[in-house]
Amino acid sequence: MNRCRVIPALAFVLVCAGAVAQESYLWSFDRDPVGSVPSYLLAESNWVVMVDSGAPTQPNVLSATAAGCTNALGSLCVVQGFKLELGRLWTRVNVFSGAAGLVFRVRAADNFNVLMVTPDGSRLQLMAVRNGVPQELASSVLKTTFGRWHRMGVELDGRTIGCYFDGELRMTAAEDPMSVGKCAIGLIVAGGGRAHFDDLNVDVITAAEPARRGETVVQVLLAGDRISIGDTVVTLKQLVDRLTQRFDSAQRLLLVVDRNMDYERVEQVMKAAVTIGFEKISIEMRK
Numbered sequence: 397m398n399r400c401r402v403i404p405a406l407a408f409v410l411v412c413a414g415a416v417a418q419e420s421y422l423w424s425f426d427r428d429p430v431g432s433v434p435s436y437l438l439a440e441s442n443w444v445v446m447v448d449s450g451a452p453t454q455p456n457v458l459s460a461t462a463a464g465c466t467n468a469l470g471s472l473c474v475v476q477g478f479k480l481e482l483g484r485l486w487t488r489v490n491v492f493s494g495a496a497g498l499v500f501r502v503r504a505a506d507n508f509n510v511l512m513v514t515p516d517g518s519r520l521q522l523m524a525v526r527n528g529v530p531q532e533l534a535s536s537v538l539k540t541t542f543g544r545w546h547r548m549g550v551e552l553d554g555r556t557i558g559c560y561f562d563g564e565l566r567m568t569a570a571e572d573p574m575s576v577g578k579c580a581i582g583l584i585v586a587g588g589g590r591a592h593f594d595d596l597n598v599d600v601i602t603a604a605e606p607a608r609r610g611e612t613v614v615q616v617l618l619a620g621d622r623i624s625i626g627d628t629v630v631t632l633k634q635l636v637d638r639l640t641q642r643f644d645s646a647q648r649l650l651l652v653v654d655r656n657m658d659y660e661r662v663e664q665v666m667k668a669a670v671t672i673g674f675e676k677i678s679i680e681m682r683k
Contacts, residue, residue, distance in 0.1 A: 420679075423475065423596040424667065425456045434458070437582070439473030448592055452488050452545055453663070457592040460585040462494055469525060470495075470586025474502055475596070479578035484599040486549025486560070487583065491515050492542055494589015498550055502580035509533075509575065510584055511550050511559050515542045522559050522569055533569040534559065545594070595663075612647045614639065618662060619654035636668050648676040 428434040428445045437443065439460075448457040462471045480500065489496050497512035506528035512521050520536045538561065540546065551558035554576050559567045581598065585591045616635065617624040623635055630638065639649070649669050653662055662679070669677055 419600045421598045424453065425458050428456065430456065436476055437473045438476050440471060442471055443473045451594045453594055457594045459592050461590040462585045462588050469528065470584050472499055472505065472582055472584050474580045474582035480581050480598055480600060481578045482552055482554055482601040484549060484551045485581055486547060487596050488545055488547050488594040490543065490545045490592045492590045494585065494587030496585045496589060496591035497548060499584045500550055500579065500581045501575045502582060511548060512584065512586065513546065513548060515540050520559065520561050520566055522557060522567065534567040536566040613650045614647050615650045615652060616665065617652045618665065632664060632668060636672065639669060639672050648678055649674045651679045653679055
């Protein structure tokens with residue numbers, strides 16, 4: 397996986413005052429060929445990119461079906477060449493039947509953890525699968541139905557697993573110390589079901605990266621519903637036009653983000669910058 401050239405994969409750094417930083421990745425599926433499995437995913441042919449006009453971030457989603465799947469655990473796809481130890485993993489999912497969710501701490505096809513939503517049973521479940529045997533670690537009752545988009549995520553700090561649904565922490569569970577470590581991550585569809593996934597995002601907690609000498613920076617401020625470059629408030633299209641005029645492959649784009657800023661707006665700006673050609677994008681959270 398290319399850590400800098402993004403789409404399908406995006407890497408950027410959250411600049412912090414301390415010795416810890418957040419290195420983030422985004423697999424958006426939006427530039428992957430429709431009708432095929434993305435090259436950076438290890439998955440069977442039942443996982444394909446398709447157009448979904450109802451997706452939160454268009455045009456593409458990753459579609460999967462577990463119908464006819466011979467694995468009782470469901471059908472998994474994992475990101476090749478990427479491993480997560482500490483940080484956050486999240487996606488948007490629309491389950492049409494059965495169940496679907498996130499897999500993490502993947503060591504083998506029958507050894508992983510999973511956060512899964514089952515609309516038919518109105519449940520969010522956290523399970524550990526060991527040697528093919530699932531064990532429920534925690535569960536929560538949801539108010540949801542088939543055919544609706546939801547945002548679900550997992551937070552790993554090495555001690556506990558935090559499970560989020562539509563931005564709300566729904567449950568936590570102690571993590572088995574033996575399972576902690578750098579492991580693969582991915583997605584799952586189960587119960588003979590079908591689901592669409594829109595973006596796969598990872599925030600990795602890592603050591604802060606020292607500043608580079610001689611690096612020029614283009615700074616953009618994101619606060620409230622405003623985008624500003626310099627002293628000028630601009631629309632997203634105007635920002636793209638200005639960045640296109642100023643773009644240089646040696647430059648870093650610094651997004652100064654208000655803590656109350658909608659992350660989806662930040663994501664829109666990131667994708668626009670990547671489309672132009674920016675390979676180095678940093679985010680600084682403003683107090």
